[in-house]
Amino acid sequence: MRVLIVADELFASRERSLLTRLEVGLADEGVRVVYAVPQRVMESTPGGAAELSGVFTSVVTYNAPGLAIGRRLAALELERKLADLSGDHDTVDVVHVFGGVAWRLASMIADHVNAPLAVEVWRAGMAEAAKSLVADARSVERTLFIAADPLIERELTATAGPVSRSGQVASLRTRCIPWGVLTSAELRPRDPGVGTLTPASILMIGSGRDAGAWRAALKGCSQAVASGLDLLVFADALAARRSELWTWARELGMLDRLSLIDDLESRRDLVLQGHVLALPEARGEQHSITLESMGAGLIVVSATDPHSTVLQPGRTCACLDPSSATHWADLLTRLLRDHAAAAALTESSRLHVQTHRKASDQVRGVLAVYADLTRTGSLPFAP
Numbered sequence: 136m137r138v139l140i141v142a143d144e145l146f147a148s149r150e151r152s153l154l155t156r157l158e159v160g161l162a163d164e165g166v167r168v169v170y171a172v173p174q175r176v177m178e179s180t181p182g183g184a185a186e187l188s189g190v191f192t193s194v195v196t197y198n199a200p201g202l203a204i205g206r207r208l209a210a211l212e213l214e215r216k217l218a219d220l221s222g223d224h225d226t227v228d229v230v231h232v233f234g235g236v237a238w239r240l241a242s243m244i245a246d247h248v249n250a251p252l253a254v255e256v257w258r259a260g261m262a263e264a265a266k267s268l269v270a271d272a273r274s275v276e277r278t279l280f281i282a283a284d285p286l287i288e289r290e291l292t293a294t295a296g297p298v299s300r301s302g303q304v305a306s307l308r309t310r311c312i313p314w315g316v317l318t319s320a321e322l323r324p325r326d327p328g329v330g331t332l333t334p335a336s337i338l339m340i341g342s343g344r345d346a347g348a349w350r351a352a353l354k355g356c357s358q359a360v361a362s363g364l365d366l367l368v369f370a371d372a373l374a375a376r377r378s379e380l381w382t383w384a385r386e387l388g389m390l391d392r393l394s395l396i397d398d399l400e401s402r403r404d405l406v407l408q409g410h411v412l413a414l415p416e417a418r419g420e421q422h423s424i425t426l427e428s429m430g431a432g433l434i435v436v437s438a439t440d441p442h443s444t445v446l447q448p449g450r451t452c453a454c455l456d457p458s459s460a461t462h463w464a465d466l467l468t469r470l471l472r473d474h475a476a477a478a479a480l481t482e483s484s485r486l487h488v489q490t491h492r493k494a495s496d497q498v499r500g501v502l503a504v505y506a507d508l509t510r511t512g513s514l515p516f517a518p
Contacts, residue, residue: 136166136505139217139227139250141241143234144199147172148179149400150233153314153423158192160498166505169193169220169227171213171244193220200240210243217248228509229253231501235261238268242278251277251508253501256287259419259442262294265307275308279504282311283421286442312500313444314423318430318489334365335471336409340400340424341416343374348438348457350383352415355463357387362468367392369409371399400424407431411467415457419443426492429484434470434477436463445492451484 138161142154147170158168174196195216200206217227231253232241238254245252256265269275282288288311337356343349353368360366370380372395384393396402400422406412412428412435419442428435429451438457440446448454453470455462470477 136228136509137226138166138168138229138231138505139171139244139248140168141171141230141232141237141244143236144173144176145236146234147176148398150423151401152403152427153316154233156315156317156494157498157501160494161502162192164498164502166502167193169195169217171195171197173197173199175199195220197240199236203239206240206243209240210247213244214247229505231255233257235264238264242268242274245277251279253504253508254278254280255283256280256291257283257421259287259290261287262290262307265291266294269307275306278308279508280307280309281501281504282309283314284419284442284444285311285313286444287311287419287421310500310504312497312504313492314421314426315492315494315497316423316426316430316488317494318485319432334367335411337366337368337411337413337467338399338406338409339368339370339374339413339415340406340422341371341374341414342418342420343371343377343380343416345416345418345457346378348415348417349374349378349380351458351460352413352463353380353383353389353393354387354460355467356392357389358460358464359467359471360389360392362464364468364471366467367394369394369396369399369405371395372397403427407433409433410471411436414438414440414446417441417457421445426488429481430488432481432485434481435484436466436470447487449480449483451487453480 140154146154161168170193172194177196195213197209197213200209227248227250230241230245230250232238233255242252265280269278280291282291288309291307291309294307339352356366356368370393375381375395384390396405399406403424406424407427410433412425412433414425414437417438417440419440425435425445435452437446437452437454439454446452446454453466455466
């Protein structure tokens with residue numbers, strides 16, 4: 136089986152480890168994968184094609200188009216690049232797309248190569264975009280939406296699809312396949328001096344679109360420092376720019392404790408050496424770095440998110456009101472000083488990920504979807 140995975144810029148850069156795990160699992164079952172990533176990702180990756188080829192087996196690039204005519208040209212260009220690859224990659228059995236920016240391009244490619252389309256839905260609020268992607272009964276038949284969380288699937292199944300010529304409403308076709316990660320056999324030992332003798336590292340990730348939430352989180356860190364904690368804060372650079380975090384840090388006197396890191400989510404080597412993963416925003420998004428952090432024994436502190444089954448208060452993370460700096464300060468102070476409470480939370484989150492979010496389960500789910508799409512062209516549904 137041959138699969139073309141199309142990733143937009145966000146996924147190609149920040150979710151590279153997720154895509155790599157998926158490729159390895161698929162390769163073990165004889166599935167050959169080609170990745171299509173934006174040219175900008177290739178240009179911005181140190182080492183360029185050489186480094187990406189070390190991550191993904193086969194890579195082709197495309198120029199991310201904005202208009203429909205640009206998407207058609209990009210689709211044709213991708214077809215040509217597939218044909219130029221050695222072997223029979225020009226024959227594609229399934230197109231699988233990650234990232235909303237690339238949905239329509241992937242749909243056009245699937246049309247051109249006459250292949251079914253699997254669409255990864257990684258956050259809440261994408262139901263209407265999913266509906267608009269399948270404009271008729273034929274596109275509903277060949278398109279499957281893979282929900283990365285049960286709550287996302289619930290939202291998709293509640294959305295009516297397009298109306299056929301006979302006047303019947305076609306439901307969106309969905310399957311829930313939660314993301315999975317690899318977990319360590321044991322939690323890494325915690326530094327007993329964290330928060331007192333040595334600095335604790337707080338790693339903040341997200342989109343930065345909720346500026347108030349990011350500023351409240353940084354102010355909470357400032358208050359925790361004032362109470363005696365020694366903290367260093369590392370924030371995703373793009374999110375920090377969107378939320379004007381640097382200006383806020385200057386007002387709080389936190390410039391010497393704040394570092395901005397480009398594409399922090401892709402820096403797994405840095406993040407997984409930290410102590411606290413902070414998620415200031417509640418946007419119903421899935422992040423594999425959150426699962427990896429839980430599996431590695433980091434403390435996860437998050438804005439309360441009713442659209443995620445991963446972020447479970449007291450079981451996988453500590454949740455709070457994202458607008459309250461005091462809540463941030465209190466939680467960080469308690470978890471970094473009460474080592475027993477922190478150990479109980481990190482052990483609980485690790486066991487949850489180890490049990491319910493296995494990388495092997497995700498691979499098996501994706502393989503089942505590919506097999507159903509290529510065997511019958513339609514998916515069986517339980518009563």
